[in-house]
Amino acid sequence: MRVVLSTYGSRGDVEPMVALAMALRALGAEVRVCAPADEEFAERLAGVGVPMVPVGPSARALTTGAPPPSSANLPQRAAMVIAGQVDAVAAAAEGCDVLVATGMMPAAAGALSVAEKLGIRSVSVTFQQLTVPSPHHPPLAYPGRPLPPEVTDNRVLWDLDAQSIDMLFGAALNTNRASIGLPPVDNVRDYVIGKQPWVATDPALDPLHERPDLHVVQTGAWILPDPRPLPAELAEFLEAGAPPVYVGFGSMPMRTSTDAAQVAIEAVRAQGRRVLVSRGWADLALIDGQDDCFTVGEANHQALFGRVAAVVHHGGAGTTTTAARAGTPQVVVPQLADQPYWARRVADLGIGAAHDGPTPTFESLSAALEAALAPETSARAQAVAGTVRSDGAEAAAKLLLETVG
Structure with a gap:
């Protein structure tokens, strides 16, 4: 089984993929990770012997540089990130059996589009449940696009969230999809979430509400035991x-x-x-x-x-x-x-x-x-x-191989 793991974001987006990669390798899978072109991520993956494909610009530079993220520059940043996914992930995923996508929503949308183009299975993962539409909680607000305080119905807020995401990322995604011969997506958020999203969080810390219209899979948090001594x-x-x-x-x-x-x-x-x-x-x-x-x-x-x-x-x-x-x-x-x-x-x-x-x-x-x-x-x-699980990565790896195999 050949698996490509794709992410773009901070250390918190990369480290769980390291854990999943090691759990998959322990089960005999061949794994590579697509991650931002930051030296610290390359060193982390090299330290555990997992091949890394650098994708897009440095996540640290994008996060810490001026100006900070805003509604004005998010579409441009999204276009850059998605283009990087389409270019690098396409090459990395060639010949693979399944792609796992996470990280920033536009990055995940780009990676999932690559899987769609290649005709391989894909899984969409989030490391917190707040990006999964639910009547039990409101969506996250994007920089420069706060949720209207007068709206208290979560269903209405999620409709507004879909509109906001399309305005921020839709044009960039569909331009890149057209470049590889794919039709446009009319709802970026629902395309990324899919019908069976995975939530890689611990049930004791992040209990999920039942969703009758979605089959949400909670695997537990993806944690790799770290044997390194302290300096x-x-x-x-x-x-x-x-x-x-x-x-x-x-x-x-x-x-x-x-x-x-x-x-x-x-x-x-x-x-x-x-x-x-x-x-x-x-x-x-x-x-x-x-x-x-x-x-x-x-x-x-x-x-x-x-x-x-x-x-x-x-x-x-x-x-x-x-x-x-x-x-x-x-x-x-x-x-x-x-x-x-x-x-x-x-x-x-x-x-x-x-x-x-x-x-x-x-x-x-x-x-x-x-x-x-x-x-x-x-x-x-x-x-x-004592209630926090430590086997999330292993559970996810077994489920992934069972699902694809």
Whole structure:
């Protein structure tokens, strides 16, 4: 069985595909991954021996560069991403039996179009349920296109969502589809979702509602066990005192990164805790030379999160799940997309605190830290950790091969 996995986005879009690739290889499949042309993704896949096909521009450059995403530039960015999918994924998928598509919606639409052109099976996957239409929750809002606050009927909001997606991505998708001899798509969102979308999230953290009109498959989160040791200097810092509070915002640019680092460090210190700052795509840095702070770049979160007092992060699905599995309290400072949803889930489960909005102040972050560091929050986090599955990638790999085979 030959499988091509296609994604475009941040580390949170790539890392689950690494897990699925390894699970598929363990079952004897031949796998390659199409991912953004960023060095960190190439190094990650090379480290586990999975061939990577670079697709499109650097995701980091696209995310952190100026200007930020908006309704004005999203169509242009979508056209660039879709064109990259059509060119690179078509070559990578030649001779494959099935394609798995995820990542940004226009990227997934481009990859699924390639599968359609080649006549091979395809599976559409999301790492959060909020892109799957449902009467139980509203859709995500796109930059520059907020949901009308006066509309409360989720069904109406989903109709507006389909219209918005078509306006943002429809022309770019159909131009590229025409270039490979495919007819136009009149509903981009429904084309990407399909009739049997997969949701690769943990049922305990992200319970699904029944959908009579869609067969939604929840596989569990795709997590690859990470055996890498922590860097020696980081291990020395951890052992030199009480567990610190980890602060990191992953692939989020945090365009006021200097202020974010200062606010976080001062708020953590006010709780009497040491601070571990992850640089991430925002390039967070220390604010002074005191020895109660340490900065880290790429590190094994599975090994690290169990050794910190709390995790302050942006609310990506992967980071939320990793912290939950570690049984470590969280403070989620959501920036965009699905991150407010994960912040609410953390708060609702009692395993941490949801910060109100994307810009923390000393006062607001201090209050959230106080709640997350309370003994009852730690106890609840440890209890929930035992309910989080670790076999999602293996379950998805078996299902994929059974479905195609």
